[in-house]
Amino acid sequence: MITRFFLIVSVVAIQATIAGDQRSELKLNRPLQDKNFFVIYAAPHKRVVIFVKDGTVSTLSVSADFPYSVMLTDSPTPRYKAVLRFADCQKDIVVDSFGVTAASTVEQTDDETHKALAGGAAEAWAVGEKLGKEIRAKHQ
Numbered sequence: 001m002i003t004r005f006f007l008i009v010s011v012v013a014i015q016a017t018i019a020g021d022q023r024s025e026l027k028l029n030r031p032l033q034d035k036n037f038f039v040i041y042a043a044p045h046k047r048v049v050i051f052v053k054d055g056t057v058s059t060l061s062v063s064a065d066f067p068y069s070v071m072l073t074d075s076p077t078p079r080y081k082a083v084l085r086f087a088d089c090q091k092d093i094v095v096d097s098f099g100v101t102a103a104s105t106v107e108q109t110d111d112e113t114h115k116a117l118a119g120g121a122a123e124a125w126a127v128g129e130k131l132g133k134e135i136r137a138k139h140q
Contacts, residue, residue: 026086026096028106038106040084040098042067048084055081055102068095075099076116083109085117094118 029039041047046066051059062070068086075083080099084106087094097109097117109117 026098028098028108030106036104040086040106050084050100050106052100052104052106055100055104057082057084057100060084075113077110077113079110079113083113083117 026040026042029041030037036052038050038052039047040050045063047063048066048070049059049061050057057072060070060072067088069089071085071087073083073085075081079101081102082100084098084100085094086096086098094114094117097114098106099109099113100106
């Protein structure tokens, strides 16, 4: 049991280190007609539309064929009020992250915030995997 735990912690640390240094090809664009709308896109019809008012995300729309899972969460660092985390769940990595500032803007997160998100996600995936194995073992 201790060996399994050590192995899981090691894998989490390695994934967090690797994922923290990677960024995706996601692009941030602000449409000209309204300064509160932001678009993050991977391809022309694969996008996330965000409406920000008073430093808060009031609307979040993810296209059906967007290639990553999207999670809106509190920021692990004080620089942002909230963070959008984009993850590839099949590979268990955080591919990119964008922060919502108090000035109602959206920007790609700084390295500190991105690494904190990647580390937290890696820990959560490792715990989920461990719990899943325990549950399956009980039912077999």
